[in-house]
Amino acid sequence: MRMARPENAHQARLLGLLRDEGPRSRAELGDVVRLARSKLAVELDRLAVLGLVEQAGLAASRGGRRSGIVRLSSRLRFVGVDIGATSVDVAVTSGELEILGHLSEPCDVRSGPAAVLDRAMAMLGALRERGLFTEVHGAGLGVPGPVSFRDGVPVAPPIMPGWDRYPVRDAVAAELGCPALLDNDVNIMALGELHAGPARTVDDFLLVKIGTGIGCGIVVGSRIYRGVSGSAGDIGHIRVDDAGPLCACGNAGCLEAFFGGAALARDALAAARAGRSAFLAGRLAEAGEVTAADVAAAAAAGDPVAVAMVREGGRRLGQILAGLVSFFNPGLVVISGGVAGLGHPLLAEIRSVVYRRSAPLATGNLPIVLSELDGTAGVIGGARMISDQVLSVA
Amino acid sequence: MRMARPENAHQARLLGLLRDEGPRSRAELGDVVRLARSKLAVELDRLAVLGLVEQAGLAASRGGRRSGIVRLSSRLRFVGVDIGATSVDVAVTSGELEILGHLSEPCDVRSGPAAVLDRAMAMLGALRERGLFTEVHGAGLGVPGPVSFRDGVPVAPPIMPGWDRYPVRDAVAAELGCPALLDNDVNIMALGELHAGPARTVDDFLLVKIGTGIGCGIVVGSRIYRGVSGSAGDIGHIRVDDAGPLCACGNAGCLEAFFGGAALARDALAAARAGRSAFLAGRLAEAGEVTAADVAAAAAAGDPVAVAMVREGGRRLGQILAGLVSFFNPGLVVISGGVAGLGHPLLAEIRSVVYRRSAPLATGNLPIVLSELDGTAGVIGGARMISDQVLSVA
Known part of the structure; x- marks a missing residue:
């Protein structure tokens, strides 16, 4: 259904606050948006008429009359x-x-x-x-x-x-x-x-997704940066090394040819067939294939070949990320996606390379974390x- | 001297237009800022009172009364x-x-x-x-x-x-x-x-300066992007290759250790001393040193060692730029700085690598040009x- 839209920037600001911070008293809203009390009342009344906000009880007294609590319409979906x-x-x-x-x-x-x-x-x-x-x-x-x-x-x-x-x-x-x-x-x-992760408090950050492929979401000033043709963040085919494996894109040594779900599955299959990993060979015998998830399971079980694969992949991804961190100077890097299930050994390797190889000013206060949003x-x-x-x- | 500042967003928009586009008739300004004629007149009158704009004659008639031409105050410096x-x-x-x-x-x-x-x-x-x-x-x-x-x-x-x-x-x-x-x-x-170069028409672009070191200016939405601690664009120490020369920063294989004025001077000195380039040896004998400018002169004179140095440097810079172009998807890349005097052989090498190695969507319409602003x-x-x-x- 088409909702009414806010009529001015003040109304839009109030709606954004109520979305991100939840129900707030009129007094609190007035403090944040710096509108005179009468002007605030006018805008909130209009938003109520438009069906965008509603009353939700009274706040505790701050000394004078109790302030009404306002929330986004509970019908909004x-x-x-x-x-x-x-x-x-x-x-x-x-x-x-x-x-x-x-x-x-x-x-x-x-x-x-x-x-x-x-x-x-x-x-x-x-x-x-x-x-x-x-x-x-x-x-x-x-x-x-x-x-x-x-x-x-x-x-x-x-x-x-x-x-x-x-x-x-x-x-x-x-x-x-x-x-x-x-x-x-x-x-x-x-x-x-x-909206809901550790990036809430950061204006500029990177979200690196490691799935079958590898991609990056770029947030500048709390908005997605898409680039001039919408392809910004397409980091899967950045060159890691000329002497790398051939990539599906036709070049050699792309990040995705070293790491990501497809590369891990390829390397795991080779390790299983060559008898270098009993764990992975067992998975191959059971299921007829091995996947990135098997590598994660093998690494978690202490299989040395799988652990080495995770470390090597983390090192390669870290080398690319180090360059992007120097260039972009983000306030946070979040690692996400299926292969992020490789967890802390992967994260440790990425951190080690990025903190060593990025510009010192850019890493002085740069958290690199796994996503906590779990899908x-x-x-x-x-x-x-x-x-x-x-x-x-x- | 402290100027008066514009009083509202309309006035600021008018001043920006007059700065970037030069003197304009009231009629033209009205078309661009979409203000009603009476409202526009009010804002322009205020700007004149503030001493920020002045009258500059009458425009040719567009059918009715001739429209007055407005310009920024001619005293502004x-x-x-x-x-x-x-x-x-x-x-x-x-x-x-x-x-x-x-x-x-x-x-x-x-x-x-x-x-x-x-x-x-x-x-x-x-x-x-x-x-x-x-x-x-x-x-x-x-x-x-x-x-x-x-x-x-x-x-x-x-x-x-x-x-x-x-x-x-x-x-x-x-x-x-x-x-x-x-x-x-x-x-x-x-x-x-x-303001004054080919980037005038582009919202998002990169300016790569190759001087003694190498740095990058990042423009997002026509504003400088500085990153969270102001170090964005610090690309001189991005890793090109593990097996590269030792860099002053303590890591090996940084971009600046391969290319930039200091690296070129180092390599030119080695070539002159080893007798691999008569041109550079001559410069060394004359001046007691060789610089990046000597490499440019040698390359322009067709010295094969210098040409090879420029090509190799362009290739290394191109490899890093290719990754940044995939990541950032800019609308333009401008190459500038002293070493940009190496000119078209350098540019050709950079273009060749970037167009081959960046994400296809990002290079579909990406000019890579030398700065035309000449210092x-x-x-x-x-x-x-x-x-x-x-x-x-x-």
């Missing part, structure tokens, strides 16, 4: 959809972007946009039947490939046959009767971290992306 | 000061940032802040004696090292003994009695390109930096 290579996640959130319901199902993105979007809409229907919402006020979607944000379509995505220029955004907007936005999965994960960064970020639009001046 | 490792440039500009006078003198930054700033003020005095100005309304300065932009001081600059935390900005502001700002030299050069980027950028402040709402 946003939807986040995170389409991965082999899964779909759908969540419904409140106006404050709290997850009210979340479903995750395996789904092959190669089955094409019609089938995948049908599946996502069916999952949303299941959430609706739980009584979580009647109307949706905006949907934000992510897909695992390059996107024209302006047009709302995937652009020549390598692992998404049939999706090229498919009108994902407009199809979902028409289906749900509400505004929708489409971005790539790494960017919506970065927005999720910005929800994408759906929260999708909801955040569309809420940024819906709660801004039209 | 900005100063740009570009302090290099071995030179100082001082320029005085009009409000439109046209250079009215420009002096450049050799000056060793190691002689310390008092001596260097005295020299710069004396140069400005010489420009004043030419009758170019009576009052200065703002000064923007650049120095060849890390800067705390907020504090207006250099921070632990490696090649500037005696400058650490010296209050450069406040000293100049007090001396001239006007607002001042301090940034590093690469950032003010990027602002110069943004004035820094002073224009300094004037631009302070004008951005002086012409904005206080």
Whole structure:
């Protein structure tokens, strides 16, 4: 459903505060937005008339009359959809972007946009039947490939046959009767971290996703930086070393050819076949294949070949990240994605290289952390992306 | 002298337009800022009262009454000061940032802040004696090292003994009695390109300066991006190859250890001493030393060793730039600085590597060009930096 939009910058600021900080008393809101009491009352009244905010009781007294508590309309619902290579996640959130319901199902993105979007809409229907919402006020979607944000379509995505220029955004907007936005999965994960992760307090940060491939979400001034053609953060094919393995892109020595889910699976298969790792050979015999998850399990079990693979991958990723940290001087780096399940040995190796090789000023106060959002960064970020639009001046 | 500042965003927008586009008729201004005619007249009248704009004749008729032409006050003067490792440039500009006078003198930054700033003020005095100005309304300065932009001081600059935390900005502001700002030299050069170079039409771009060292100015949304601790763009010590020469920073294989003025001079000296280049050996015999400028001269004269050095340096710089282009997806890359005098052979090598190794979406429409500003980027950028402040709402 199309919501009313705020009418001016003050109203938009108030809505953003209520989304990010939760219900607040009128007195507290007045302190933060620095509006005169009478002006604040006018704007809040307008927002109530527009159906965007509502009264939620009285605050404790600060000495005088008790101040009314204001919150975003409790009817507000946003939807986040995170389409991965082999899964779909759908969540419904409140106006404050709290997850009210979340479903995750395996789904092959190669089955094409019609089938995948049908599946996502069916999952949303299941959430609706739980009584979580009647109307949706905006949907934000992510897909695992390059996107024209302006047009709302995937652009020549390598692992998404049939999706090229498919009108994902407009199809979902028409289906749900509400505004929708489409971005790539790494960017919506970065927005999720910005809203609900340790990046909340940082203006400029990097989210590095290590999945089958490797990508980076860039946040500048609390907004996604997309670059002039929308491909910013495409770091998977940065050169690590001329003498590296041949990459699917045709060059040699790309980061993804050294590390990432596909490279780990390739190296694990070689180690299993060569008998260098009993653990991985066992997995190969059982399942007929070995995956990055097997490498994680082997490393966790102390398998020395797997541990060496994780360390070597962390070192290579760290070398690239060190350069990006020198260049970009972020306030935080968040490591995320399936292969981030390799956990602390990976993180230790990345930190070691970045802290040693980046410009000293850039690492003086730079936390490098694993994501704490546990698979929800994408759906929260999708909801955040569309809420940024819906709660801004039209 | 402290100017009046614009009183609201409309006035600031009008001043920015008049600075960047030059004198405009009221009718043209109205078209661009989308203000009602009466509202526009009010704002322009206020700006005239504040002494920020003035009348400059009548425009040709567009059918009805002839529209008055408005320009920035012809008394407005900005100063740009570009302090290099071995030179100082001082320029005085009009409000439109046209250079009215420009002096450049050799000056060793190691002689310390008092001596260097005295020299710069004396140069400005010489420009004043030419009758170019009576009052200065703002000064923007650049120095060849890390800067705390907020504090207006250099921070632990490696090649500037005696400058650490010296209050450069406040000293100049007090001396001239006007607002001042301090940034590093690469950032003010990027602002110069943004104002007067091919970057005028691009929101997001990179300025790579190859001097004694190598640095990068990053422009996001037509503003300098400084990163969380002000060190963004510090690319000189990004790792090119583990098996590279030892760098002054203690690591091996940094970009600056491969390329830049100091590395070229080192390699040229080795070639001259080993008798591999008659040209460079001749220079060494004549002058007792060889410099990056000698390598440029040798390459221009067709000396094969020098040509190979330029190509190899371009290849190494190109490898790093390719990664940054994939990450940042800029709309333009400008190559500048003393070693950029190596010219088109260097540019050809950089282009070849970047176009081959960057993400295809990022290079689909990416010009890589040499700066056309010929040594004035820094002073224009300094004037631009302070004008951005002086012409904005206080």
